[in-house]
Amino acid sequence: MKKYDRHTCEYQPKDVIVEYSCDTLHENFTWQVIYHRKASEEDLENNHYLETVGEELWSLVAEINNCPYCGLSLRKQKIDNGEYILIDSTMGSLRVL
Numbered sequence: 001m002k003k004y005d006r007h008t009c010e011y012q013p014k015d016v017i018v019e020y021s022c023d024t025l026h027e028n029f030t031w032q033v034i035y036h037r038k039a040s041e042e043d044l045e046n047n048h049y050l051e052t053v054g055e056e057l058w059s060l061v062a063e064i065n066n067c068p069y070c071g072l073s074l075r076k077q078k079i080d081n082g083e084y085i086l087i088d089s090t091m092g093s094l095r096v097l
């Protein structure tokens, strides 16, 4: 399977994306969960450095084997050595061991 895919289920939060892609982590297609935290009206009121609603505050992309919300098995060849790639926009790229 070498094409973009997306998993959605009734358990996942609406702003979270679970997808099969090669855009973010490395050139190989992989299942990943993506969190984008965007500024709300309340965030703008509390932080004067923010300028617009919807401005990205923080993001995190992490490789996964299964959907973290419903548990569905997504990856056929499981990562079994603990070497999941994780990118935190505040810290750059990390390998999680």
Ligand SMILES: [Zn+2]
Pocket: 007, 008, 009, 010, 011, 012, 067, 068, 069, 070, 071, 072
């Ligand atoms: Zn799910």
